[in-house]
Amino acid sequence: MTSRERVDMALNHLEPDRVPLDLGGSNVTSMHVSSVYQLRQALELDAPGTPVKVVEPFQMLGEIGDDLLDALAVDVVGVNGRNTMFGFPNENWRSWTTFDGTPVLVPEKFNTEPEPNGDLLLYPEGDRSVPASGRMPAGGWYFDALVRQPPLDEASLDPEDNLEEFQPIADEDLEHFADTIDDVYNQTDKAIFASFGGTSFGDIALVPATQLPFPKGIRDIEEWYVSTVTRREYLMAVFERQCEIALVNLQRIHDAVGNKVAVAFVSGTDFGTQTGLFLSPQSYRDLYMPFHRAVNDWVHQHTTWKTFIHSCGAVYPLIPLFIEAGFDVINPVQCSARGMDPTVLKVEFGSDVVFWGGGVDTQHTLPFGTPEDVRREVKERIDAFAPGGGFVFNTIHNVQARIPAENLVALYEAVRDFGSY
Numbered sequence: 001m002t003s004r005e006r007v008d009m010a011l012n013h014l015e016p017d018r019v020p021l022d023l024g025g026s027n028v029t030s031m032h033v034s035s036v037y038q039l040r041q042a043l044e045l046d047a048p049g050t051p052v053k054v055v056e057p058f059q060m061l062g063e064i065g066d067d068l069l070d071a072l073a074v075d076v077v078g079v080n081g082r083n084t085m086f087g088f089p090n091e092n093w094r095s096w097t098t099f100d101g102t103p104v105l106v107p108e109k110f111n112t113e114p115e116p117n118g119d120l121l122l123y124p125e126g127d128r129s130v131p132a133s134g135r136m137p138a139g140g141w142y143f144d145a146l147v148r149q150p151p152l153d154e155a156s157l158d159p160e161d162n163l164e165e166f167q168p169i170a171d172e173d174l175e176h177f178a179d180t181i182d183d184v185y186n187q188t189d190k191a192i193f194a195s196f197g198g199t200s201f202g203d204i205a206l207v208p209a210t211q212l213p214f215p216k217g218i219r220d221i222e223e224w225y226v227s228t229v230t231r232r233e234y235l236m237a238v239f240e241r242q243c244e245i246a247l248v249n250l251q252r253i254h255d256a257v258g259n260k261v262a263v264a265f266v267s268g269t270d271f272g273t274q275t276g277l278f279l280s281p282q283s284y285r286d287l288y289m290p291f292h293r294a295v296n297d298w299v300h301q302h303t304t305w306k307t308f309i310h311s312c313g314a315v316y317p318l319i320p321l322f323i324e325a326g327f328d329v330i331n332p333v334q335c336s337a338r339g340m341d342p343t344v345l346k347v348e349f350g351s352d353v354v355f356w357g358g359g360v361d362t363q364h365t366l367p368f369g370t371p372e373d374v375r376r377e378v379k380e381r382i383d384a385f386a387p388g389g390g391f392v393f394n395t396i397h398n399v400q401a402r403i404p405a406e407n408l409v410a411l412y413e414a415v416r417d418f419g420s421y
Contacts, residue, residue, distance in 0.1 A: 036062030087211030272313020296326030333358030
């Protein structure tokens with residue numbers, strides 16, 4: 001069975017020969033560059049000191065190369081846009097070293113230098129002449145978005161100000177998606193997981209617009225969350241226009257790439273915390289669901305793609321609404337959050353939605369457990385989610401930094417050992 005067939009069966013709630021595996025299919029199902037380096041060294045794929053590319057500097061995600069995909073029997077390949085979240089492309093690679101000493105390659109415009117206190121600043125489009133949009137604390141692992149919101153004048157707030165990054169797709173971006181997807185489809189048997197962008201309404205990772213030199217509108221994270229209550233008409237106007245643009249872009253994208261895509265990333269907006277929701281189910285229904293429904297309906301009416309929602313946290317009360325909104329796939333399935341018991345989730349929702357994730361706890365078990373703990377949890381999660389299909393194995397969100405190499409090896413050995421149907 002090919003990887004593409006395996007993923008297709010799982011997406012259609014059928015049991016393939018084994019549980020499909022994703023690593024690196026998206027920016028929420030990947031691995032920190034230092035852990036990629038550790039894993040490659042443990043698998044003896046590289047000589048010591050061989051650098052790994054940082055393909056998304058915001059979260060410092062490492063490239064999951066073809067040899068690593070093959071070594072782990074990964075079934076999914078991700079296709080992303082041309083630019084990173086800081087607005088510069090992955091090109092003209094140069095050597096760099098992380099705070100923990102990991103040798104990496106970074107794009108040319110990853111042109112940060114240490115501040116006097118040791119922090120690192122990163123700049124939109126790599127332009128050091130404009131205010132920095134990201135900060136990595138000294139000794140840190142990731143960049144935090146910097147708030148660059150101008151003073152708000154309630155009388156002159158214009159929804160168009162929050163739409164600068166949501167524009168008709170450029171011809172060069174369309175060509176990038178078409179060429180990349182053709183290459184993956186024709187040269188591999190992997191399922192394609194595409195992140196086209198533009199359809200994630202209110203995603204707080206995107207609100208600060210780290211890629212824009214001078215973002216306008218509501219860009220402060222706290223102010224945005226407050227606005228979901230105090231400026232709901234404004235947000236509705238932003239979402240309505242964003243949705244209009246997105247649907248036109250999806251038509252152009254589908255015309256260019258066809259049905260080679262297995263899964264399309266639609267939403268990365270987090271609606272949960274560790275212990276509850278960021279908003280009430282009614283607020284989700286009123287503010288977000290109409291636009292999720294519009295995008296999902298368009299995709300299902302015009303393509304064979306499956307639609308994917310990522311939402312961390314204790315989102316059990318929202319899962320019926322995600323299903324009603326038309327999502328086919330839910331991620332990261334944070335089983336450690338309140339009310340997210342994997343057995344209950346499978347029994348109640350397993351016939352209606354595909355669980356993509358939930359495979360191991362990346363906050364506790366993977367970084368702090370033993371290899372035996374990792375193997376035990378992987379088996380438990382496969383036993384809970386796999387029966388009847390509808391499960392693609394991935395960790396709960398990205399694999400973080402500072403994971404013991406023996407735990408990384410145990411993770412993927414367990415998927416191999418326990419994943420057969």
